[in-house]
Amino acid sequence: MSSVVLDKVTKVYPGDYLAVDRLSLRAEDGEFLVLLGPSGCGKSTLLRMIAGLEEITEGELWLDGQMANHLAPRDRDVAMVFQNGALYPHRTVRGNIAFPLEIAKSDPAMVRERVTELSKALHIDETLDRRPGTLSGGQRQRVAMGRAIVRQPRLFLMDEPLSNLDAGMRTELRMEISALVRSLGVTTIYVTHDQVEALTLADRIAILNRGVLQDVGTPAQIYNDPATAFVAAFLNSQQLNLLAAGVRTPQNQYVMLDFGPHRLTMPWSDPRAYAISQHTGGQVLVGLRPDGLAPVPESYEGPAFFGRVRALEYHGHEWLAYLECGMPAVPVPEPPDPRSRGGRANGDKNGTGKLSGLVRRLFPRQEQEWQDQEQVGANPNSGIHRRSDLIVRLGGRPIWRAGDAAKVGVDLSRIMIFTPDGARIDPPRR
Ligand code: ADP
Secondary structure (H helix, E strand, O other): OOOEEEEEEEEEEOOOEEEEEEEEEEEOOOOEEEEEOOOOOOHHHHHHHHHOOOOOOEEEEEEOOEEOOOOOHHHOOEEEEOOOOOOOOOOOHHHHHHHHHHHOOOOHHHHHHHHHHHHHHOOOHHHOOOOHHHOOHHHHHHHHHHHHHOOOOOEEEEEOOOOOOOHHHHHHHHHHHHHHHHHHOOEEEEEEOOHHHHHHHOOEEEEEEOOEEEEEEOHHHHHHOOOEHHHHHHOOOOOOEEEEEEEEOHHHOOEEEEOOOOEEEEOOOOOOHHHHHOOOOOEEEEEEOHHHEEEOOOOOOOOEEEEEEEEEEEOOOOEEEEEEOOOOEOOOOOOOOHHHOOOOOOOOOOHHHHHHHHHHHHOOOHHHHHHHHHHHHHOOOOOOEOOOEEEEEEEOOOOOOOOOEEEEEEOHHHOEEEOOOOEEOOOOOO
Protein backbone atom coordinates (compact mmCIF):
# COMPACT_ATOMS: atom_id res chain seq x y z
CA MET A 1 0.00 0.00 0.00
CA SER A 2 1.12 3.48 -0.71
CA SER A 3 0.14 7.10 -0.85
CA VAL A 4 0.84 9.25 -3.88
CA VAL A 5 1.32 13.00 -3.71
CA LEU A 6 1.60 15.20 -6.77
CA ASP A 7 2.72 18.71 -5.90
CA LYS A 8 2.32 21.31 -8.66
CA VAL A 9 3.37 18.79 -11.28
CA THR A 10 3.86 20.15 -14.79
CA LYS A 11 4.66 18.34 -18.01
CA VAL A 12 5.84 20.17 -21.08
CA TYR A 13 6.47 17.95 -24.10
CA PRO A 14 9.07 18.84 -26.71
CA GLY A 15 7.75 21.61 -28.93
CA ASP A 16 6.66 23.55 -25.84
CA TYR A 17 3.44 21.59 -25.49
CA LEU A 18 1.94 21.98 -22.02
CA ALA A 19 0.24 18.64 -21.26
CA VAL A 20 -0.16 18.98 -17.47
CA ASP A 21 -0.20 22.30 -15.66
CA ARG A 22 0.84 22.63 -11.98
CA LEU A 23 -1.38 19.80 -10.86
CA SER A 24 -1.62 18.95 -7.16
CA LEU A 25 -3.40 15.81 -6.06
CA ARG A 26 -3.14 13.13 -3.40
CA ALA A 27 -4.14 9.48 -3.48
CA GLU A 28 -4.42 8.03 0.00
CA ASP A 29 -3.22 4.62 1.11
CA GLY A 30 -5.53 1.99 -0.38
CA GLU A 31 -7.63 4.54 -2.25
CA PHE A 32 -9.16 3.96 -5.68
CA LEU A 33 -8.65 7.29 -7.43
CA VAL A 34 -10.04 7.80 -10.94
CA LEU A 35 -8.60 10.39 -13.33
CA LEU A 36 -11.42 11.47 -15.61
CA GLY A 37 -11.52 13.92 -18.48
CA PRO A 38 -11.88 14.31 -22.20
CA SER A 39 -9.38 12.79 -24.57
CA GLY A 40 -6.10 14.71 -24.62
CA CYS A 41 -6.56 16.34 -21.20
CA GLY A 42 -3.34 14.82 -19.82
CA LYS A 43 -4.60 11.77 -17.89
CA SER A 44 -2.16 9.27 -19.41
CA THR A 45 0.70 11.72 -19.15
CA LEU A 46 0.03 12.03 -15.43
CA LEU A 47 -0.12 8.27 -14.98
CA ARG A 48 3.08 7.78 -16.95
CA MET A 49 4.87 10.38 -14.81
CA ILE A 50 3.80 8.47 -11.69
CA ALA A 51 5.09 5.24 -13.24
CA GLY A 52 8.39 6.89 -14.17
CA LEU A 53 7.83 6.42 -17.91
CA GLU A 54 7.70 10.15 -18.50
CA GLU A 55 9.93 12.80 -16.97
CA ILE A 56 8.35 15.43 -14.72
CA THR A 57 9.17 18.91 -16.08
CA GLU A 58 8.41 20.76 -12.86
CA GLY A 59 6.90 20.00 -9.46
CA GLU A 60 7.29 17.01 -7.17
CA LEU A 61 6.07 13.44 -6.99
CA TRP A 62 6.10 11.69 -3.61
CA LEU A 63 5.46 7.95 -3.27
CA ASP A 64 4.85 6.82 0.28
CA GLY A 65 6.61 9.88 1.65
CA GLN A 66 9.63 9.38 -0.62
CA MET A 67 10.56 12.00 -3.22
CA ALA A 68 10.23 10.01 -6.46
CA ASN A 69 10.89 12.42 -9.36
CA HIS A 70 14.13 10.71 -10.26
CA LEU A 71 13.42 7.20 -9.00
CA ALA A 72 13.89 4.57 -11.74
CA PRO A 73 10.60 2.93 -12.78
CA ARG A 74 11.67 -0.46 -11.42
CA ASP A 75 12.34 1.07 -8.01
CA ARG A 76 8.85 2.52 -7.72
CA ASP A 77 7.12 -0.82 -7.11
CA VAL A 78 4.35 0.18 -9.44
CA ALA A 79 2.35 -2.08 -11.79
CA MET A 80 0.60 -0.75 -14.84
CA VAL A 81 -2.16 -2.09 -17.09
CA PHE A 82 -2.78 -0.49 -20.46
CA GLN A 83 -5.69 -0.46 -22.87
CA ASN A 84 -4.16 -3.33 -24.84
CA GLY A 85 -2.63 -5.41 -22.08
CA ALA A 86 0.03 -6.98 -24.32
CA LEU A 87 0.74 -10.59 -23.30
CA TYR A 88 3.56 -12.99 -24.16
CA PRO A 89 1.97 -14.97 -27.01
CA HIS A 90 4.01 -18.14 -26.52
CA ARG A 91 3.41 -18.41 -22.82
CA THR A 92 0.25 -19.89 -21.37
CA VAL A 93 -2.06 -17.83 -19.19
CA ARG A 94 -0.34 -19.38 -16.19
CA GLY A 95 3.07 -18.49 -17.64
CA ASN A 96 2.01 -14.92 -18.30
CA ILE A 97 0.66 -14.31 -14.81
CA ALA A 98 3.60 -16.05 -13.19
CA PHE A 99 6.23 -14.20 -15.22
CA PRO A 100 6.97 -11.28 -12.84
CA LEU A 101 7.39 -13.74 -9.94
CA GLU A 102 9.58 -16.08 -11.98
CA ILE A 103 12.02 -13.34 -12.96
CA ALA A 104 12.12 -12.32 -9.31
CA LYS A 105 13.10 -15.98 -8.63
CA SER A 106 10.25 -16.54 -6.23
CA ASP A 107 9.58 -19.92 -4.67
CA PRO A 108 7.79 -22.07 -7.33
CA ALA A 109 5.22 -23.44 -4.84
CA MET A 110 4.33 -19.91 -3.81
CA VAL A 111 4.10 -18.85 -7.47
CA ARG A 112 1.72 -21.72 -8.27
CA GLU A 113 -0.47 -20.92 -5.28
CA ARG A 114 -0.58 -17.21 -6.02
CA VAL A 115 -1.38 -17.71 -9.72
CA THR A 116 -4.19 -20.15 -8.88
CA GLU A 117 -5.65 -17.80 -6.30
CA LEU A 118 -5.54 -14.77 -8.62
CA SER A 119 -6.89 -16.64 -11.62
CA LYS A 120 -9.90 -17.67 -9.54
CA ALA A 121 -10.52 -14.09 -8.43
CA LEU A 122 -10.30 -12.99 -12.07
CA HIS A 123 -12.47 -15.90 -13.32
CA ILE A 124 -9.82 -17.22 -15.68
CA ASP A 125 -8.85 -20.34 -13.71
CA GLU A 126 -10.18 -22.54 -16.49
CA THR A 127 -7.95 -20.93 -19.09
CA LEU A 128 -4.64 -21.34 -17.24
CA ASP A 129 -3.15 -23.74 -19.79
CA ARG A 130 -4.26 -21.82 -22.86
CA ARG A 131 -2.28 -19.35 -24.95
CA PRO A 132 -3.40 -15.70 -25.23
CA GLY A 133 -4.34 -16.16 -28.91
CA THR A 134 -7.23 -18.41 -27.90
CA LEU A 135 -8.73 -15.97 -25.39
CA SER A 136 -11.44 -13.33 -25.74
CA GLY A 137 -10.55 -9.65 -25.31
CA GLY A 138 -12.03 -9.65 -21.82
CA GLN A 139 -10.05 -12.72 -20.79
CA ARG A 140 -6.83 -11.22 -22.15
CA GLN A 141 -7.40 -8.06 -20.09
CA ARG A 142 -7.96 -10.23 -17.01
CA VAL A 143 -4.64 -11.99 -17.63
CA ALA A 144 -2.90 -8.62 -18.06
CA MET A 145 -4.40 -7.50 -14.79
CA GLY A 146 -3.36 -10.71 -13.06
CA ARG A 147 0.20 -10.34 -14.33
CA ALA A 148 0.35 -6.72 -13.14
CA ILE A 149 -0.96 -7.40 -9.68
CA VAL A 150 0.62 -10.80 -8.97
CA ARG A 151 3.66 -9.40 -7.23
CA GLN A 152 1.50 -7.17 -5.04
CA PRO A 153 2.84 -3.78 -6.06
CA ARG A 154 2.38 -0.87 -3.73
CA LEU A 155 0.66 1.05 -6.50
CA PHE A 156 -1.58 -0.12 -9.32
CA LEU A 157 -1.93 2.16 -12.35
CA MET A 158 -4.53 1.44 -15.01
CA ASP A 159 -4.85 3.32 -18.28
CA GLU A 160 -8.30 2.80 -19.83
CA PRO A 161 -8.09 -0.98 -19.30
CA LEU A 162 -11.69 -1.58 -20.38
CA SER A 163 -12.02 0.71 -23.36
CA ASN A 164 -11.42 -2.01 -25.98
CA LEU A 165 -14.05 -4.35 -24.59
CA ASP A 166 -17.68 -4.61 -25.55
CA ALA A 167 -20.30 -3.09 -23.23
CA GLY A 168 -21.30 -6.31 -21.43
CA MET A 169 -17.72 -7.33 -20.78
CA ARG A 170 -16.87 -3.82 -19.57
CA THR A 171 -19.57 -3.92 -16.93
CA GLU A 172 -18.58 -7.39 -15.77
CA LEU A 173 -14.88 -6.66 -15.58
CA ARG A 174 -15.53 -3.30 -13.95
CA MET A 175 -17.15 -4.98 -10.98
CA GLU A 176 -14.36 -7.50 -10.74
CA ILE A 177 -11.61 -4.89 -10.86
CA SER A 178 -13.34 -3.04 -8.06
CA ALA A 179 -13.71 -6.17 -5.93
CA LEU A 180 -10.15 -7.33 -6.61
CA VAL A 181 -8.25 -4.15 -5.89
CA ARG A 182 -10.35 -3.45 -2.83
CA SER A 183 -9.76 -6.93 -1.46
CA LEU A 184 -6.02 -6.47 -1.99
CA GLY A 185 -6.08 -2.95 -0.58
CA VAL A 186 -3.64 -1.70 -3.23
CA THR A 187 -3.71 2.04 -3.92
CA THR A 188 -5.04 2.35 -7.46
CA ILE A 189 -5.03 5.21 -9.95
CA TYR A 190 -7.31 4.52 -12.86
CA VAL A 191 -7.57 6.59 -16.03
CA THR A 192 -10.78 6.77 -18.03
CA HIS A 193 -12.83 9.12 -20.17
CA ASP A 194 -15.97 7.16 -19.30
CA GLN A 195 -18.03 8.84 -16.60
CA VAL A 196 -19.97 5.68 -15.73
CA GLU A 197 -16.72 3.84 -15.04
CA ALA A 198 -15.57 6.75 -12.92
CA LEU A 199 -18.78 6.98 -10.91
CA THR A 200 -19.03 3.26 -10.28
CA LEU A 201 -15.38 2.51 -9.50
CA ALA A 202 -13.94 5.49 -7.71
CA ASP A 203 -13.49 6.33 -4.07
CA ARG A 204 -12.69 9.77 -5.44
CA ILE A 205 -12.68 11.24 -8.92
CA ALA A 206 -10.25 13.87 -10.17
CA ILE A 207 -11.52 15.69 -13.27
CA LEU A 208 -9.00 17.19 -15.68
CA ASN A 209 -9.36 19.43 -18.67
CA ARG A 210 -6.53 20.73 -20.83
CA GLY A 211 -3.96 19.60 -18.31
CA VAL A 212 -5.61 21.39 -15.38
CA LEU A 213 -7.32 19.78 -12.40
CA GLN A 214 -10.92 21.00 -12.37
CA ASP A 215 -12.37 19.23 -9.35
CA VAL A 216 -11.73 16.34 -7.01
CA GLY A 217 -14.18 14.60 -4.71
CA THR A 218 -16.26 11.50 -4.12
CA PRO A 219 -18.56 10.50 -6.99
CA ALA A 220 -21.56 11.88 -5.09
CA GLN A 221 -19.77 15.18 -4.40
CA ILE A 222 -18.72 15.60 -8.02
CA TYR A 223 -22.17 14.67 -9.35
CA ASN A 224 -24.33 16.64 -6.94
CA ASP A 225 -22.01 19.44 -5.94
CA PRO A 226 -19.61 20.09 -8.86
CA ALA A 227 -17.05 22.90 -8.65
CA THR A 228 -17.70 24.26 -12.14
CA ALA A 229 -20.22 24.16 -14.99
CA PHE A 230 -17.66 22.22 -17.02
CA VAL A 231 -17.54 19.48 -14.36
CA ALA A 232 -21.34 19.43 -14.06
CA ALA A 233 -21.70 19.05 -17.82
CA PHE A 234 -18.94 16.47 -18.15
CA LEU A 235 -20.32 14.23 -15.42
CA ASN A 236 -23.78 13.81 -16.80
CA SER A 237 -25.16 10.83 -18.63
CA GLN A 238 -27.79 13.07 -20.16
CA GLN A 239 -27.12 16.55 -21.38
CA LEU A 240 -27.04 19.19 -18.67
CA ASN A 241 -29.66 21.91 -19.01
CA LEU A 242 -27.65 25.12 -18.70
CA LEU A 243 -29.69 28.32 -18.71
CA ALA A 244 -28.88 31.99 -18.34
CA ALA A 245 -30.81 33.87 -15.64
CA GLY A 246 -30.87 37.37 -14.28
CA VAL A 247 -30.73 37.77 -10.49
CA ARG A 248 -33.18 40.00 -8.67
CA THR A 249 -34.18 40.53 -5.07
CA PRO A 250 -37.59 42.26 -5.33
CA GLN A 251 -38.21 44.35 -2.20
CA ASN A 252 -35.63 42.14 -0.56
CA GLN A 253 -38.33 39.50 -0.03
CA TYR A 254 -36.58 36.62 -1.78
CA VAL A 255 -34.03 35.89 -4.47
CA MET A 256 -35.44 35.60 -7.96
CA LEU A 257 -33.83 33.83 -10.88
CA ASP A 258 -35.31 35.42 -13.97
CA PHE A 259 -35.19 33.30 -17.12
CA GLY A 260 -37.29 35.66 -19.23
CA PRO A 261 -40.57 33.81 -19.65
CA HIS A 262 -39.99 31.84 -16.43
CA ARG A 263 -38.95 32.74 -12.93
CA LEU A 264 -37.85 30.77 -9.93
CA THR A 265 -37.83 32.23 -6.45
CA MET A 266 -35.59 31.14 -3.65
CA PRO A 267 -36.40 32.00 -0.02
CA TRP A 268 -33.74 33.68 2.11
CA SER A 269 -33.73 30.55 4.24
CA ASP A 270 -32.03 28.70 1.37
CA PRO A 271 -28.33 28.43 2.28
CA ARG A 272 -27.37 29.53 -1.26
CA ALA A 273 -29.60 32.61 -1.30
CA TYR A 274 -27.07 35.06 0.13
CA ALA A 275 -24.29 34.04 -2.27
CA ILE A 276 -26.65 34.33 -5.24
CA SER A 277 -27.98 37.70 -4.07
CA GLN A 278 -24.44 39.09 -4.40
CA HIS A 279 -25.13 38.95 -8.16
CA THR A 280 -28.31 41.04 -7.97
CA GLY A 281 -28.68 43.01 -11.18
CA GLY A 282 -26.25 40.68 -12.91
CA GLN A 283 -26.47 37.31 -14.55
CA VAL A 284 -25.77 33.76 -13.57
CA LEU A 285 -25.84 30.36 -15.22
CA VAL A 286 -28.25 27.80 -13.83
CA GLY A 287 -27.49 24.10 -14.27
CA LEU A 288 -30.34 21.63 -14.03
CA ARG A 289 -29.99 17.92 -14.55
CA PRO A 290 -32.88 16.20 -16.34
CA ASP A 291 -33.48 14.13 -13.21
CA GLY A 292 -33.94 17.28 -11.12
CA LEU A 293 -37.05 18.08 -13.17
CA ALA A 294 -40.33 16.16 -13.06
CA PRO A 295 -43.77 16.43 -14.67
CA VAL A 296 -46.33 18.11 -12.40
CA PRO A 297 -50.07 18.76 -12.81
CA GLU A 298 -51.28 22.10 -14.11
CA SER A 299 -52.48 22.99 -10.60
CA TYR A 300 -48.96 22.61 -9.11
CA GLU A 301 -47.94 25.80 -7.33
CA GLY A 302 -44.32 25.05 -6.51
CA PRO A 303 -41.31 26.14 -8.59
CA ALA A 304 -41.98 25.12 -12.19
CA PHE A 305 -41.38 25.73 -15.89
CA PHE A 306 -43.99 25.26 -18.55
CA GLY A 307 -43.71 24.54 -22.25
CA ARG A 308 -44.65 22.28 -25.09
CA VAL A 309 -43.30 18.79 -25.65
CA ARG A 310 -41.28 18.82 -28.85
CA ALA A 311 -40.05 15.23 -28.76
CA LEU A 312 -39.83 12.16 -26.58
CA GLU A 313 -36.86 9.85 -26.55
CA TYR A 314 -36.82 6.25 -25.36
CA HIS A 315 -33.67 5.13 -23.51
CA GLY A 316 -34.77 1.67 -22.46
CA HIS A 317 -34.86 2.27 -18.72
CA GLU A 318 -36.35 5.75 -19.03
CA TRP A 319 -37.93 8.32 -21.31
CA LEU A 320 -36.60 11.81 -21.84
CA ALA A 321 -38.80 14.68 -22.93
CA TYR A 322 -37.54 17.68 -24.90
CA LEU A 323 -39.59 20.71 -23.95
CA GLU A 324 -39.77 24.01 -25.78
CA CYS A 325 -39.85 26.51 -22.93
CA GLY A 326 -38.66 29.64 -24.73
CA MET A 327 -35.47 29.84 -22.70
CA PRO A 328 -32.08 30.30 -24.28
CA ALA A 329 -29.60 27.59 -23.38
CA VAL A 330 -25.97 28.62 -23.18
CA PRO A 331 -22.93 26.60 -24.17
CA VAL A 332 -20.89 25.18 -21.31
CA PRO A 333 -18.11 27.66 -20.51
CA GLU A 334 -14.74 26.09 -21.20
CA PRO A 335 -12.30 26.65 -18.35
CA PRO A 336 -9.36 28.92 -19.25
CA ASP A 337 -6.81 27.14 -21.42
CA PRO A 338 -3.33 27.30 -19.88
CA ARG A 339 -1.92 26.16 -23.21
CA SER A 340 -2.78 29.51 -24.75
CA ARG A 341 -0.89 31.49 -22.09
CA GLY A 342 2.30 31.39 -24.04
CA GLY A 343 4.28 28.93 -26.06
CA ARG A 344 2.04 26.91 -28.30
CA ALA A 345 -1.44 28.40 -28.31
CA ASN A 346 -3.69 25.50 -29.03
CA GLY A 347 -6.87 26.36 -27.21
CA ASP A 348 -10.03 28.38 -27.40
CA LYS A 349 -8.47 31.68 -26.53
CA ASN A 350 -11.68 33.61 -26.18
CA GLY A 351 -14.05 30.89 -24.96
CA THR A 352 -14.75 32.22 -21.49
CA GLY A 353 -14.63 35.88 -22.33
CA LYS A 354 -16.88 35.33 -25.30
CA LEU A 355 -19.50 33.65 -23.17
CA SER A 356 -19.48 36.37 -20.51
CA GLY A 357 -19.95 38.90 -23.26
CA LEU A 358 -22.81 36.93 -24.71
CA VAL A 359 -24.56 36.64 -21.40
CA ARG A 360 -24.10 40.33 -20.87
CA ARG A 361 -25.61 40.92 -24.28
CA LEU A 362 -28.46 38.64 -23.33
CA PHE A 363 -29.37 40.87 -20.42
CA PRO A 364 -28.55 44.46 -21.40
CA ARG A 365 -31.39 45.69 -19.22
CA GLN A 366 -33.39 43.51 -16.91
CA GLU A 367 -36.73 44.94 -18.07
CA GLN A 368 -36.09 44.10 -21.70
CA GLU A 369 -34.47 40.78 -21.28
CA TRP A 370 -36.76 38.64 -23.37
CA GLN A 371 -36.76 40.95 -26.39
CA ASP A 372 -33.03 41.17 -26.24
CA GLN A 373 -32.62 37.43 -25.97
CA GLU A 374 -34.67 37.05 -29.08
CA GLN A 375 -32.35 39.30 -31.02
CA VAL A 376 -29.17 37.71 -29.79
CA GLY A 377 -30.60 34.24 -30.27
CA ALA A 378 -31.49 35.03 -33.85
CA ASN A 379 -27.83 35.25 -34.69
CA PRO A 380 -26.68 31.73 -35.54
CA ASN A 381 -23.10 32.66 -34.72
CA SER A 382 -23.89 33.90 -31.25
CA GLY A 383 -23.33 30.48 -29.65
CA ILE A 384 -26.66 30.76 -27.87
CA HIS A 385 -29.44 28.60 -29.14
CA ARG A 386 -32.70 30.44 -28.94
CA ARG A 387 -35.56 28.43 -27.53
CA SER A 388 -33.46 25.38 -27.00
CA ASP A 389 -35.14 22.42 -25.37
CA LEU A 390 -35.31 21.72 -21.68
CA ILE A 391 -34.55 18.04 -21.17
CA VAL A 392 -36.74 16.34 -18.57
CA ARG A 393 -36.45 12.81 -17.24
CA LEU A 394 -39.82 11.06 -17.30
CA GLY A 395 -38.94 7.69 -15.81
CA GLY A 396 -40.33 4.44 -17.17
CA ARG A 397 -43.58 5.79 -18.65
CA PRO A 398 -43.95 8.52 -21.27
CA ILE A 399 -46.82 10.38 -19.64
CA TRP A 400 -46.71 13.10 -22.30
CA ARG A 401 -47.03 13.02 -26.07
CA ALA A 402 -45.30 15.26 -28.58
CA GLY A 403 -47.23 18.51 -28.87
CA ASP A 404 -48.68 18.35 -25.34
CA ALA A 405 -48.58 21.41 -23.12
CA ALA A 406 -46.48 20.44 -20.11
CA LYS A 407 -45.56 21.74 -16.69
CA VAL A 408 -42.30 20.71 -15.03
CA GLY A 409 -41.60 20.95 -11.34
CA VAL A 410 -38.09 22.07 -10.42
CA ASP A 411 -36.33 20.55 -7.44
CA LEU A 412 -34.70 23.74 -6.16
CA SER A 413 -32.28 21.79 -4.01
CA ARG A 414 -30.83 20.28 -7.21
CA ILE A 415 -30.16 23.46 -9.17
CA MET A 416 -26.54 24.49 -9.54
CA ILE A 417 -25.63 28.12 -9.89
CA PHE A 418 -22.53 29.36 -11.67
CA THR A 419 -21.02 32.67 -12.70
CA PRO A 420 -21.08 33.39 -16.44
CA ASP A 421 -17.52 32.01 -16.54
CA GLY A 422 -18.70 28.71 -15.10
CA ALA A 423 -17.38 28.94 -11.51
CA ARG A 424 -19.72 27.92 -8.69
CA ILE A 425 -21.38 30.80 -6.88
CA ASP A 426 -21.96 28.92 -3.63
CA PRO A 427 -18.74 27.03 -2.89
CA PRO A 428 -18.94 23.24 -3.23
CA ARG A 429 -18.61 21.24 0.00
CA ARG A 430 -15.61 18.93 0.11
P1 ADP B 1 -5.26 11.73 -22.31
O1 ADP B 1 -4.67 10.52 -21.66
O2 ADP B 1 -6.06 12.56 -21.36
O3 ADP B 1 -6.05 11.41 -23.56
P2 ADP B 1 -2.51 12.41 -22.90
O4 ADP B 1 -1.87 12.51 -21.57
O5 ADP B 1 -2.26 11.17 -23.69
O6 ADP B 1 -4.07 12.69 -22.79
O7 ADP B 1 -2.03 13.64 -23.78
C1 ADP B 1 -2.16 14.97 -23.35
C2 ADP B 1 -1.70 15.88 -24.46
O8 ADP B 1 -0.30 15.74 -24.64
C3 ADP B 1 -2.33 15.55 -25.80
O9 ADP B 1 -2.65 16.73 -26.47
C4 ADP B 1 -1.29 14.76 -26.52
O10 ADP B 1 -1.39 14.92 -27.92
C5 ADP B 1 0.01 15.36 -25.98
N1 ADP B 1 1.09 14.36 -25.95
C6 ADP B 1 1.03 13.14 -25.38
N2 ADP B 1 2.22 12.50 -25.51
C7 ADP B 1 3.04 13.35 -26.19
C8 ADP B 1 4.40 13.29 -26.64
N3 ADP B 1 5.15 12.21 -26.40
N4 ADP B 1 4.89 14.35 -27.30
C9 ADP B 1 4.13 15.45 -27.52
N5 ADP B 1 2.85 15.58 -27.12
C10 ADP B 1 2.31 14.55 -26.46
